[in-house]
Amino acid sequence: MTQKTWTAVDDYIEAKLVPADSVLEGALAASEEAGLPSIAVSSTQGRLLMILAQATRAKRILEIGTLGAYSTTWLARALPRDGKLITLEADPKHAEVARKNLKHAGFGELAEVRLGKALETLPKLASEGHRPFDMIFIDANKNDYPGYLEWAIKLSRPGTLIVADNVIRDGRVADAGDSDPNVQGVRRMYEIAAAEPGLKATAIQTVGSRGYDGLFIAVVDGDN
Ligand SMILES: C[S@@+](CC[C@H](N)C(=O)[O-])C[C@H]1O[C@@H](n2cnc3c(N)ncnc32)[C@H](O)[C@@H]1O
Known part of the structure; x- marks a missing residue:
């Protein structure tokens, strides 16, 4: 199996199950036009995020890493009118494009982009x-x-769903000797999850138009 096959299958799934959507496609086009990197989730992954938010009847969503608000828009679509989404972004240009895209999608009020390094914004x-x-x-x-x-x-309650993207890293996550700080960061996250009694977590390997990677999915099920 190759990247060509994975992309063709993602195209097939998208054609069958992900309706064409001018707002979401417009957000990607505006992001590209502004020179943002092409690293948003795929449409099938975005739809998964929306489904998870809808299935858990989420009313308050936190996103860490906004880019041009493509995934933000998918998540916001699952929220009721009185819902709230806060998304954290360190790059001023990304935040500006994201705010415009969210306004255009009709989520200017419901979704709030907070500019700054997330580890500084989160305590605030x-x-x-x-x-x-x-x-x-x-x-x-x-x-x-x-x-x-x-x-x-810390910002959750029993029942909160936590999802993290890019947790397989082409399989490098299984290599303890890999010195890449991103691999080490993700490995340390698994260790924290494993040592946290109030968290039920798993990770799923995925292939698709974004290559070989995966999702970490956890539910908070105890006191924290
Ligand atoms: C993979 S992109 C997010 C993609 C987006 N979730 C989507 O699928 O549409 C990662 C984003 O995190 C931002 N970022 C990087 N370091 C950050 C930090 N320390 N705090 C907050 N955001 C950061 C980057 O500027 C980039 O926009």
Whole structure:
């Protein structure tokens, strides 16, 4: 099996199950036009995020890593009108494109882009004393994944769903000797998850138009 096959199958799934959507496609086009990197989730992954948010009846979602708000828009689609989504982005240009895309998608009020390094924004968010989040999607710099998981647990309640992208890294995650900081960051996140009694977690390897990678999925099921 090759990348060509994985992409062809993703195209097939998209044609069958992911309806064409001018708003989402427009968000990708605007991101590309602004020179943002092409590293958003695929449409099939975006739809999975929406399905997970809808299935868990999420009303409050936290996203770490916004880019041009493509995944943000998928997640926002699952929220009720009185829902709230906060998404964290370190790059001012990405945040600006994201805000425009969210406004265009009709989520200018419901979704809030917070600019700054997420490890600095997360404590501020905690100090604001919001209700816990129902779903948290981690998709920013991988070397900080351990801190992101720790904050996700702190900002959650029993039942909160935590999803993190890019946790397989072409299979390199299984190599303890791999010195890449991103691999090490993801490995440390697995260790934190394994040592956290209040978390039921798994990870699923995936192939598709984005190559070979995978998703970490966990539910908070105890006191934290
Ligand atoms: C993979 S992209 C996010 C893709 C987006 N979730 C999507 O699928 O449409 C990662 C984003 O995280 C941002 N980022 C990198 N380091 C960050 C940090 N320390 N804090 C917050 N955001 C960061 C990058 O600027 C980039 O926009």
